[in-house]
Amino acid sequence: MREKILVTDAAKGVTRIVKNRPAVLEEVEKLLLIWIEEKQRAGDTVSEAVICEKAKALHADLIREQPGTSGEPEVFKASRGWFERFKTRSGIHSVARHGEAASSDVPAAEDFAAEFLEVVSSKELRDIYVTPR
Template identity: 30%
Template sequence: MSSIAIKFGIGKSTVSDIVKSKAKLEEFQTEIDDGDCTKKPRVVRKSDFPELDRAVYLWFVHQRCKGTPISGPLLSAKALQLYPRLYPDNPADFKAGTGWLRRFKDRHGVRCLSLQGESLSAAMMDVEPFREKFLKLVEEQGLTRHQMFNCDESGLYWKLMPNKTLVTSREKEAKAFKKPKDRVTIMACANASGSIKLPLLFIHKALNPRCFKHIDKNDLPVHYYAQKSSWMDSYIFKEWFLNRFVPLCRNALREKGLPERALLVLDNSPAHPDIVSNIYRWIDNMSLLATQHYIRYPTHGSGCS
């Protein structure tokens, strides 16, 4: 041990502790290799309640495999629920406080992430039937990627400030202003190849904002519309579809020397009227097929501690 201590510049007692902890260190390394533990080197500290620790972690992994959002308080609540079942003889020895939660997350490499997107909310049983129907439709109509379009709306909180900031060493906290709720709706539309991108559709509350005085809204780089709640509605979508999408799409395909035939894929929003749902029509001498996909995306939220 003396030669090892000299070689690595550590004390003999440290070498002795490492040798005594060989089994624990090997177990810890196995957990890292399996991807079930943090990769950051740290002091190995076993749980005082190993059966509970394993049970809570197995439950946590199972819930995350289903995409269920899990917060810190929810982990603590689950631990309190499982404890009396695993340790019926010691019902009052476990609190599942912030210290336990911090050590649990350290042992298993659990961290907090913001939820992104809505992919887990989709009705996945609808994906394959729609895919087969879509591919059959494309083959029947002889469409290329240049002729397949998709559009989708999104809310933009244009006054919202970042929720994090850099501070000086003297600042103990970072106070914030009230979050503004000013919102507009934008909708993007492009073809599958990315060669045709229509101007953004922009929906504001005001029909004639003061800042647009003496400005022709037709000269704006967006298609400007107004709605009292700045939401998309069927009237706006129909007007955009017939008077914006159809002529722009037709001209773009004509410039590329492609047949004036296009496919527009929509979601099943109530704002998308039936006039463009599952139809095959001639509009201004242009063959247009519009189809909706019914893969639902409900609202979502996030939070953890």
């Protein structure tokens, strides 16, 4: 079907834009998805910045391994826009954990919740004060 659409004549004044992504970028994204899955299984935190750095490193390695690429290397920036499109293309949406969510201490929070319930249950209702809004 796509071939039929591409061979049809476009209306006068309409420009057809077809982007062919380099095969190396496809390979980078495949390897990156595998790496992200491994990191998540290990319980490691992966943020947008870490993913972008890994993507740049993978791209540089793949370019270096390609035969006949002794000229000026292709530049891959792994920008925020690329990252957003990568998430859309790959179907991932909750990979990037960063900031306070990534640095939270889950065991300490669970201990606090248990301690808080103990304190609240030991007090009588008259000992609990609520500030009016």
